Amino acid sequence: MDRGARESAEGPLRSRVVGTSIVKQCREVGDKLTLTNNGEPWELRPYAAQSAAFDEATARRLIEAELWREGPLLPILHALQREFGCIPWEAEPLIADLLNISRAEVHGVVSFYHDFRRAPAGRHVLELCRAEACQSMGAEGNGRRLLDKLGIDWGETAEDGRLTIRPVYCQGLCATAPGALLDGEPRGRLNAEQLDALVAGLDAEAKR
């Protein structure tokens, strides 16, 4: 059965990222994605709710703006993520088409790099350094404590959607360790209290 016929019979086939790196095949049925894990059915939120509103015309414009480059794929993906907050699934076939490469190649690149997200992050993104220089100043313990307080793990978003904590390995702030980037702004000498104050500051902002 060709792909088109199969899709119309059973809903479109999609691959998606579950957890951090495991790519699984799943099937869209109605507005819900179902996939099985060791025989146990998993229910996931409708995938459309996790990605920013995808707009093909905008995506096409962003892709075409980078086509003059040699090897334009990474600049394209950065541009799309800036616009949509993630790399929407719908963008993959579009990129593949415009670059004349296979969808698998595009997907391979998207899933290779740690920066590219499949769903938009929280309202704030804290990129916390976990590398050796920051570890020498207690970053690992501080980070763990913060994650436990928020009830999330590395790379996850707090339930209220306020904050995503991404692990990164070195931001070149090693002489003012521990370091972090909060929404792209560098922060240094982040001891436990300062880290708490930083996150509490976001709380205050959310309440306003």
Place this chain on the structure above:
Amino acid sequence: MKVFVPLDAGAVAVGADRVAASIEAEAQRRNRDITIVRTGSRGMFWLEPLVEVATAAGRVGYGPVAPEEVASLFDAEFLEGRPHLRSIGLVEEVPFLKRQTRLVFARCGLADPFSLEDYRALGGLRGLERALALGPEAIVAEVKGSGLRGRGGAGFPTGIKWETAARAAGARKYIVCNADEGDSGTFADRVLMEGDPFTLIEGMAIAGIGVGATKGYIYIRSEYPHAVHSMTKAIETAQRAGLLGRHVAGSNYTFDIEMRVGAGAYICGEETAMLESIEGKRGQVRAKPPLPVLCGLFGQPTVINNLLSLASVLFILSEGAQAYADFGWGRSRGTMPVQLAGNVKHGGIFECAFGITLGELVNEVGGGTANGRPVRAVQAGGPLGAYFPPALFDTPYDYEAFAAREGLIGHGGIVVFDDTVDMARMARFAMEFCAHESCGKCTPCRIGSIRGVEIFDCILAGREREKNIALVHDLCEILKSGSLCALGGLVPYPVLSALKYFPEDFGAAVEHAAVGQEV
């Protein structure tokens, strides 16, 4: 009246922007006429935010300054260079700076990084002018004669690389600048790109003319948003000024630079993975041969140089190969911007000639740990570098001397740890990092690193310790000899050095209740 406040991300991270805003507001309130110049960092990060004032005697510094201390600075008449609690006196006289030999970082922190006039006034473009006068062959000969070796870690002679590329046949040649400074404890590339970006542009243009390349790529990590911004601005300025483009500085040589931003993959600092990434592919390592210098980016001859190598070329061209080779010793010529990081009192960039000992760097220059506890270990050369105990602090800073002690200089980073460090955890982290960042192309690295983490979990839990430690040694042998690139090939360095010099941590670790559960 000029007041200098750094715009370096490391300084901004500790409040430089707020200090600058506070100075501006306070000056307005007091009706003082000042100009705030945002400069790069001097590389003395324990003093950041470091505010400098130009006086008749020279530049006087105050640091670290908190935004709320700005009013008191004005009260103390800091604009006249008068004393204050935060005063450090004449900046050039601070021992950390005075003791350095700044060739690469000569201009960093002195002026507005985006002003070409300032750049020229501070000696910029002299290297390029001499290069244009010399012509390609003589440029390559100068670099070869200087003894400059690649500052990215491998230490391959830069001149030989250039010569090979110059002789290689290709429709088009490329210069790729490796600014994917992923090693923990290294930040010299970042500081230079933010504080003196034209240096890199000039270095790349010289390389382009030397090997006959017309296009250059700078590959910067996405973790460095400030450096990306800075280089973008500098490249545009250079293009408008005619330094880049069809006629480099009015000559008949063509050279232009494009920037590429990485996407969070450490492995893209490996040269062939970087090429794949620029080409828009997964950042997977290529098998060598063919060497990139003959068949690199888009299949064309490509010189891939570390940012610091390219920045070193300026001095070599402007002052001559011999002047550069006069610094350093043995086969390690010239200077290295050493980066002191982690738990260190005086963290920052210390550029000096090769030959200084590790102990001098850590204890005398660095001043020991930040919290005053005894130094227990230092990791030199990033996450793939060996851990040295204080007993090996007599090791001279030199490629061969470090290699003889199974360590590496790498990109010049030194991370200091105090006596609370658990070396078994650090060894496990090295494996974990390798597993996280492995490109997956070769089996020893992809699978070996994960097995390594598992074995360490057994060791940390106290299960069959002797047997598992023997297994780690065995695994490290396979990683060393069987990996395609330096990630898998060098990860045994931190692991084996931790085991060798800190064996007590691998026996005592069983007492730590939480060990093995975290992460």
